[in-house]
Amino acid sequence: MKNRITKLLSIKYPIIQAGMIWCSDWNLASAVSNAGGLGIIGSGSMYPDVLKENIINCKNATNQPFAVNIPLLYPNVEEHIKSIIDLKVPIVFTSAGNPNTWTKELKSKNIKVIHVVSSVKFALKAQSSGVDAVVAEGFEAGGHNGREETTSLCLIPDIAKEINIPLIAAGGIVDGRSMLAAMILGADAVQMGTRFVASKESSAHKNFKNIVLKAKDGDTKLTLKEITPVRMMKNKFYQEISDFYENNPTKEQLLKKLGRARAKLGMFEGDLDEGELEIGQASSQINEYFKCCDIVNQIMDEFISLKSKISFDDKFNF
């Protein structure tokens, strides 16, 4: 079961849980790491003290590697980096910012650094900055997303052929089937966010989890492209944003409309009407939620069974 990513990160399976605001605290991260994948604490919704507490709790809950995700444009980056170094977190995923800013500092402390990108240009920039691997995030992913709108099916091979470091695919990957497809396209591992939102251990509000299970194709949309493109469920708040666009709003008006703490309101507090519900297109494929260890086992069983079926099927009916 060893490949470049499982070796790099010292994990059993090439399955990584995405760091997500309001959904991925120490409880989720440690559950995924204990299941043989890599769990990530999403620091984007955490004050410095909260992140510290989460790191300490995560260390107590697992003796396996875990990571912290840091959106580099968030206000508390410096304090977050200090906690990560002080508390000896082994792996950091950086996103939404310049990989040159912190990579050297983190690597000098023996921390593995992985950067999230949405284009070949940014993948090459991340590689040059010295990161250990990149996450290629396609258009179908939930939450914040790139401006190029390149889908995973195109982005994975586009990036795989240009870089030498390992590649983790994210966006639209939800089970063993899509995991195998992503790896055939050139990924060394997969990162799943939406799938782990709908897990027992995620800190998402139960209202949010329940609506994820009911989602159908076409129920999410990438919007707010003038601020930061973000994929969310088409709820009442999305419809208000959509109607607001009819009046050709300025960026300032959009920011005012968005207001503060919309994501917390929706994902953590469970207000399905007024909250921002960040989730990926693959939510259409999730109908039940399980414990993380069951999710990881299901994915690996499906991956391995599908893989062995391919070799014996001469009729191309996978």
Added chain:
Amino acid sequence: MKNRITKLLSIKYPIIQAGMIWCSDWNLASAVSNAGGLGIIGSGSMYPDVLKENIINCKNATNQPFAVNIPLLYPNVEEHIKSIIDLKVPIVFTSAGNPNTWTKELKSKNIKVIHVVSSVKFALKAQSSGVDAVVAEGFEAGGHNGREETTSLCLIPDIAKEINIPLIAAGGIVDGRSMLAAMILGADAVQMGTRFVASKESSAHKNFKNIVLKAKDGDTKLTLKEITPVRMMKNKFYQEISDFYENNPTKEQLLKKLGRARAKLGMFEGDLDEGELEIGQASSQINEYFKCCDIVNQIMDEFISLKSKISFDDKFNF
């Protein structure tokens, strides 16, 4: 090599060339059919007499099955359907319209009918209308596209699990690698447009073919969503449309700006600045153009070699 689609269409390989305006006349269609795939004449840019001539020429150039694509909202549909029946075309691909309108009539003449969809809802509607198979077209596809923006990675499994008839995947598929990925996700066959634009036999202007070979990730965009969403290259014309949006144009103003015959101007006449250049995201992966028989052979060689490699690779390095 037999599966549901190769049996249904009596073709050797589950590779279908998309019917594309200004790029796919009888010369391209017959070349793909002679290579063992299914060639399609794109009737959307043809007057009734031109389509008739194309069907007759295609029949003279190949004794293999071929198809005609009909966008059902185009003005000449009735005359096109009459020619197809009179000249005994064996297969029709319908798109952009209601599959109930013509399916029964065509089926009563022993013609196979396949309908293009972009959502589960429309796939079920097509299945109810009695079509033999559906094409699931993802967000990354070139040209006209659905409003749901669901990518192939999500759309293929979404539709595969809901329908009983065969499924052809389109959008982002360009080689044996993406073909295998699409089939693992649940497709019985693949349809490629962009890959065959960049073929020796396509009727695309050489300027257009050359710019497709140079395309990088992020060079296309889905736009004109208020009229009919269409993915095109980000050339001077695209930039003008994009700037035009700053003034919050009405649908009528957009239609006026678009004008007439933009696609012909760009794709057939080779005006790379003022023309509309419809092409998919996968253009980033094409760097050379070949004859159709070489394209089909390359795809199948890659597909088969990758498939056999998977069965022996215990390290997941495909």
